[in-house]
Amino acid sequence: MRRPGSVGRRLLYQHIRIADPDTGAERPAGEVGTILISDPTVFPGYVLGRAVDGHLISAQGKVTDGWLDTGDLGYLDTDGFLHLTGRAKDLIIRGGHNIDPRGIEDALLSHPAVSGAQAVGQPDERAGEAPVAYVTLRDGMVGEDELRAWAAAHVPEPAAAPKAVRVPGALPVTAVGKPHKLALRADAARRVLGEVLGDIEQVAEVSADADSGPVTVTVTLRASAPAGTASEVERRVGAFAVTCRVVGQHPR
Incomplete structure (x- = not known):
């Protein structure tokens, strides 16, 4: 049967x-x-x-x-x-509450313009993680704000409403064609921590990697960065559940 x-x-x-x-x-x-x-x-x-x-x-x-x-x-x-x-490793843990990304993805896929959707956890200072989603579209005229509102109205619980819905050119996949959510987790961390450090002029680049599971953020400082810049970076990033590496940059 x-x-x-x-x-x-x-x-x-x-x-x-x-x-x-x-x-x-x-x-x-x-x-x-x-x-x-x-x-x-x-x-x-x-x-x-x-x-x-x-x-x-x-x-x-x-x-x-x-x-x-x-x-x-x-x-x-x-x-x-x-x-x-x-x-289970894809669960988004928001303030100690487990959120299955499938509910977010199904909500977005119910929109007639969405052809693909993947949801991941983004580092959050207060909740540990917050859900965000990445989608591909059949109709490129749909805005990210409209998709976020659609998701908020269709997810199975309020905690699953994504803080952002992003529209990359394509969703990352592995060599065998399976969704590669680690790449999206890294992108989400890079974005949010890039905003957190955006006013520190001596930060040259923020990158992230999640291939080993936990997110590791690498912050590259300019060669002219004064003493204390690395400590300020570590203090700000320390509020998030990620590993942070601060490295220097050779002058060009």
Whole structure:
């Protein structure tokens, strides 16, 4: 038996739980959470070496009491069919509240002019992260303010309303054509921290990288930057949940 939109039911001898990403509590049918799987093929992992408190295991932290944390988000419907909605690492955490980017993306895709959408978390001084979205358009005449208002009116909860909707030429993808959200997270961080540091004339460039997971921001100072400029940069960036590198620039 098949069900459109689902990946099917559990396999024989397999068990599936949907858990709250924060508390681990089991979620009822229809509610999105982290997908946990237990079956005879799940094992703690391969032994890589020894540590002071025991063995180092290849899947350390991924298997607990026989349950494998898949890293996927999804839900079980009332008939036991599993529906995938995204990846746990893509959750946007706004003031301690988990926001599934899928809700933001679906809201924007419901606009007749939008052909593609990806939502990510942007560093935020007060909330830790704030949602922002990037879209591609069928009709280039739609403005970003209009799209942001549309998203705010159609997202599943007020906290998911994006602070900004941006229209790049194209959405980044990996070598195999999958969405590359790390590139968008880096772009979002570069933009917001570029604004925060915009009045420091001795800042030559702000760049960001998220390929390793956490965002790292690199701030390049001009060669003429006086003593204390780096400290001021670090003070301002320190309010955000990112790693900051301040480097000097050779005179040209």
